[in-house]
Amino acid sequence: MASDIRVEKIDDFRWLIPRTGQMRTEGLVYADETMMASIKKDASLEQVANVACLPGIVGRSMAMPDIHWGYGFPIGGVAAFDMEDGIISPGGVGYDINCGVRLLRSGLEANDIRDHIPALVNALFRNIPSGVGSRRKDLKLSAKQMDEVLTKGAKWAVTHGYGTLEDIKHIEEEGCISGASPDCVSERAHKRGKEQLGTLGSGNHFVEIGFVEELYDEAAARALSLYRGQVTVIVHTGSRGLGHQVCDDYIKRLLAASGKYNIHLPDKQLCCAPLTSKESRQYLQAMACAANFAFCNRQTITHWVRETFQEVLEMAPKDLQLDLVYDVCHNMAKIETHEVDGKQRKLCVHRKGATRAFPPHSRLIPEAYQQVGQPVLIPGDMGRYSYVLVGTEGAMKETFGSTCHGAGRRLSRHQAKKVAKGRAIVRELEDRGIYVRGAGKGTISEEISEAYKDVSDVVNVVHHAGIGKKVAKLRPMGVIKG
Amino acid sequence: MPREYEYIEHTGDLGFKVYGETREALFVHGAKALFEVLVSPETVEEKEERAVTVEAGALDELMVSWLGELLYLFDTQGLLLKRFEITTLTENRLEATVRGEPLDLQRHEIKTTIKAVTYHQLYVREENGAWEAQVILDL
Numbered sequence: 001m002a003s004d005i006r007v008e009k010i011d012d013f014r015w016l017i018p019r020t021g022q023m024r025t026e027g028l029v030y031a032d033e034t035m036m037a038s039i040k041k042d043a044s045l046e047q048v049a050n051v052a053c054l055p056g057i058v059g060r061s062m063a064m065p066d067i068h069w070g071y072g073f074p075i076g077g078v079a080a081f082d083m084e085d086g087i088i089s090p091g092g093v094g095y096d097i098n099c100g101v102r103l104l105r106s107g108l109e110a111n112d113i114r115d116h117i118p119a120l121v122n123a124l125f126r127n128i129p130s131g132v133g134s135r136r137k138d139l140k141l142s143a144k145q146m147d148e149v150l151t152k153g154a155k156w157a158v159t160h161g162y163g164t165l166e167d168i169k170h171i172e173e174e175g176c177i178s179g180a181s182p183d184c185v186s187e188r189a190h191k192r193g194k195e196q197l198g199t200l201g202s203g204n205h206f207v208e209i210g211f212v213e214e215l216y217d218e219a220a221a222r223a224l225s226l227y228r229g230q231v232t233v234i235v236h237t238g239s240r241g242l243g244h245q246v247c248d249d250y251i252k253r254l255l256a257a258s259g260k261y262n263i264h265l266p267d268k269q270l271c272c273a274p275l276t277s278k279e280s281r282q283y284l285q286a287m288a289c290a291a292n293f294a295f296c297n298r299q300t301i302t303h304w305v306r307e308t309f310q311e312v313l314e315m316a317p318k319d320l321q322l323d324l325v326y327d328v329c330h331n332m333a334k335i336e337t338h339e340v341d342g343k344q345r346k347l348c349v350h351r352k353g354a355t356r357a358f359p360p361h362s363r364l365i366p367e368a369y370q371q372v373g374q375p376v377l378i379p380g381d382m383g384r385y386s387y388v389l390v391g392t393e394g395a396m397k398e399t400f401g402s403t404c405h406g407a408g409r410r411l412s413r414h415q416a417k418k419v420a421k422g423r424a425i426v427r428e429l430e431d432r433g434i435y436v437r438g439a440g441k442g443t444i445s446e447e448i449s450e451a452y453k454d455v456s457d458v459v460n461v462v463h464h465a466g467i468g469k470k471v472a473k474l475r476p477m478g479v480i481k482g
Numbered sequence: 483m484p485r486e487y488e489y490i491e492h493t494g495d496l497g498f499k500v501y502g503e504t505r506e507a508l509f510v511h512g513a514k515a516l517f518e519v520l521v522s523p524e525t526v527e528e529k530e531e532r533a534v535t536v537e538a539g540a541l542d543e544l545m546v547s548w549l550g551e552l553l554y555l556f557d558t559q560g561l562l563l564k565r566f567e568i569t570t571l572t573e574n575r576l577e578a579t580v581r582g583e584p585l586d587l588q589r590h591e592i593k594t595t596i597k598a599v600t601y602h603q604l605y606v607r608e609e610n611g612a613w614e615a616q617v618i619l620d621l
Binding site: 071096131132134196201248251256268412443446 | 554590591599
């Protein structure tokens with residue numbers, strides 16, 4: 001379903017979609033020439049143009065270089081709306097509310113633990129449930145405790161012994177979005193969440209042990225306490241069934257609301273409601289609950305990662321030094337203040353498959369990172385590499401402080417399975433020094449490198465466009481998938 | 483035997499087209515297509531029964547609600563379902579009896595998990611006396 005949307009090249013990394021038809025503003029896609037050729041092969045540019053039609057949009061409808069076709073909004077989409085005459089759209093956040101990723105650093109050297117990787121991976125696999133028929137018996141919550149998780153997020157986890165206060169300081173929003181109201185979350189979503197707190201989930205969720213292979217900015221790396229050869233851990237997961245149910249519930253509600261408020265939708269999947277409406281307020285309160293659930297989830301899993309390292313390597317926490325570098329969201333709508341045409345404006349910024357990337361001296365980033373900027377973690381596929389970036393002024397000026405989030409798929413799961421057929425994927429990865437264990441049989445075939453774009457290309461575009469600055473490249477050694 | 487459903491390409495997600503001689507058959511085949519994503523049907527036995535009721539504003543939304551309800555049963559009770567008997571089906575309401583068993587990791591292998599049933603590119607329609615639907619899942 002090729003695109004016939006016209007794009008104009010602005011420069012080597014920026015493409016403009018001019019205003020036509022019902023568009024209220026222009027579209028802006030970050031990509032290089034090669035990428036743009038394949039981006040045109042599906043309808044994601046149409047989706048960027050459709051988002052530009054929504055009421056109260058401020059600035060341009062944007063897309064990051066990991067853009068691909070999504071539900072209403074493209075994945076990799078960024079769009080901001082005025083609080084008075086703009087809208088909020090669940091499709092601009094995604095089903096997996098606060099799907100996100102965190103990076104742990106350590107005091108370990110890759111070469112020292114390489115022989116222990118199979119044992120570590122197997123222990124992680126045992127200690128961190130995928131959530132399909134598996135959950136830990138030591139985390140059973142009452143309804144009241146669930147409400148606390150939804151309002152307190154990662155703080156709940158820390159209060160209950162999963163991690164430390166230092167962790168909280170190094171999470172976006174300090175691991176808790178205010179204004180969360182469990183009453184706005186359906187009973188159904190509560191029930192799904194109760195069963196799934198502390199589980200990884202499948203698809204592209206994972207825990208990955210890796211190491212720092214290359215540094216691009218020595219000073220920035222020092223500020224993040226990263227060094228060459230250092231062992232790292234990445235945790236990638238979201239709000240599980242609770243978030244999916246919240247999205248589902250509110251899509252239904254906002255489909256009706258779009259009609260009620262006479263909002264013309266170029267695509268039913270862009271269902272939305274005015275930010276001043278009751279429906280929007282309730283969605284934001286429910287979204288915050290789901291976001292907090294995800295923060296709590298990543299925090300809990302982090303605790304089990306630390307326990308696993310202690311158990312397998314027989315080392316104390318003070319020697320392991322598995323400290324949290326940062327935790328970022330990929331699917332979220334945030335109320336933020338940004339400068340627009342010289343004025344400070346309060347906006348609702350949708351980032352779907354996109355990451356916040358605030359610059360140095362930003363009030364909302366940790367003290368420790370005031371000089372260097374907000375860390376941004378960009379995971380690639382399980383066979384290649386991931387990147388650490390920091391936020392920039394360029395991002396603040398152009399994209400409301402946003403950047404890409406990952407590699408982006410290029411093959412469907414079905415196609416990936418075909419490409420993987422007959423191959424011993426786990427063996428191939430092992431031969432390259434990467435030990436993988438997955439809970440679902442299909443998952444590993446579906447997640448092969450060939451199924452994904454090369455995250456290096458994505459990261460290079462944002463780096464050269466000035467909306468993210470490369471700091472380090474990480475390579476995987478051991479991965480568990482849900 | 484006429485095809486009941488077939489899977490279609492969609493980057494990152496999965497979709498299926500469903501076919502049925504009757505509206506009821508269409509909804510039954512949709513449910514079968516959903517569960518085959520999760521697990522091989524031959525491995526599922528009919529040990530337990532549940533009554534399911536869903537309502538929606540229109541027939542296509544009803545398909546999403548139906549499949550969503552079945553997914554909810556899997557997510558919260560670990561139920562793998564195999565047989566679906568629809569007793570009531572109007573534009574807005576579906577009642578059914580469903581049979582299957584709880585997930586047993588010793589016998590069942592979960593192929594892929596499903597995040598949600600979406601409204602993306604959704605349709606349910608009658609053509610030349612037969613029914614056809616399309617549903618995209620978020621994986």
